[in-house]
Amino acid sequence: MAVLKLFGAWPSPYVFRVIWALKLKGIPYEYIEEDLSNKSPLLLQYNPIHKKVPVLVHDGKLICESIVILRYIDEIWPQNPLLPADPHERAVALFWIKFADDKSPFISKLYRTDGEEQQVAAKECFEMLEVIEGHALVGEKKFFGGDEINMVDIAFCSVAHWLGVIEGFTGLKIFEPHKFPRLNSWIQNFKSVPVIKDNLPDTDKMSVVLKRRREMLLASKSS
């Protein structure tokens, strides 16, 4: 019987955050795919507040919100730690994780909106990239925390992978390698980590799914 269950919905970046954390620590788990347009009674029971994925169930205990889940995993299974041990370094890491959490929804908005709303989201995304380039990746670092991948890198996954796919089918051009050289290096480094490389959602499949979602959302807005 699986001690650990993860409720997710493909291709949610928040769910992938948890998948990578579990794989980086070598923790076995059972994955249950949720259809978000038809949420299971179990999901609604497990996350009645937000009704969202991911939800982690560990020995019957429920944990919601991806970063809360990641911190929980990091505490129970301390191998391959995802946060620095030094309190101040950890506070800095948590600052960037919060920044990533606060700004990542604008990446989703790029495909969920059009017109002025989309332009606002694009501006927010661009400014986010500027902040990361100018403040978070200063110094010759492979990853946000130094030589090893940690929770900050995982938190910025939408920038590394989802943004490019969304730019592709919306025709937006926000990230340009020559404008964001440090970020560009980081993206290459992040996607080269074996656990990440082997567990990234397929870009063609993602395009199809997110494009369809976009069409449905925009159609329901105008009706």
Added chain:
Amino acid sequence: MAEEVVLLDFWPSPFGMRSRIALAEKGIKYEHKEEDLRNKSALLLQMNPVHKKIPVLIHNGKPVCESLIQVQYIDEVWHDKAPLLPSDPYQKATARFWADYVDKKIYEVGGRVWKTKGEKQATAKKELIETLKLLEKELGDKPYFGGESLGYVDVAFIPFYSWFYALEKCGNFSIEAECPKLIAWAKRCMQKESVAKSLPDQQKVYDFILEMKKHFGIE
């Protein structure tokens, strides 16, 4: 080595209040620097270049930004007194979830109560009460969200109590009538010196909100 602790703050900020409470709970001596947000100090801009916001906790010259991160940092560094987060990982996760919920909901929804009128305000009031009722349910019969003593969620949430009077006046409603247990919890927290000396007078907050409304042209 002498510990040097500075807090860059703004008196009505519920976020600043969180750090004030945490520092008081731990009995930490610190220098309190009041910021004029229309004329931010060079120190603030240097210590929080990304957001340029208060509060900023500066410990031996190193900045910690974001109030909940400050509370966690204070709890970790001064861990031998008045622990705010539980030691059990699952209870810790639950506390983080609810503090995150307070962060996502109260400030934004509360803001809409005093910034809007008519239909929009009615919606905001309804949402606020729903949010508060959910928190009241989570509190249950416990004296504090942290159990027998003040904890992380209490520190995250209690500052907003200093804004309740202002919200009630602006929205013409009573929070106590809808959430009596929550108000009882708030009054219990206010009996603690660390909380009482960290929260501003509710009338003062209301006067401040009225000034803000005038400034933003909100009737």
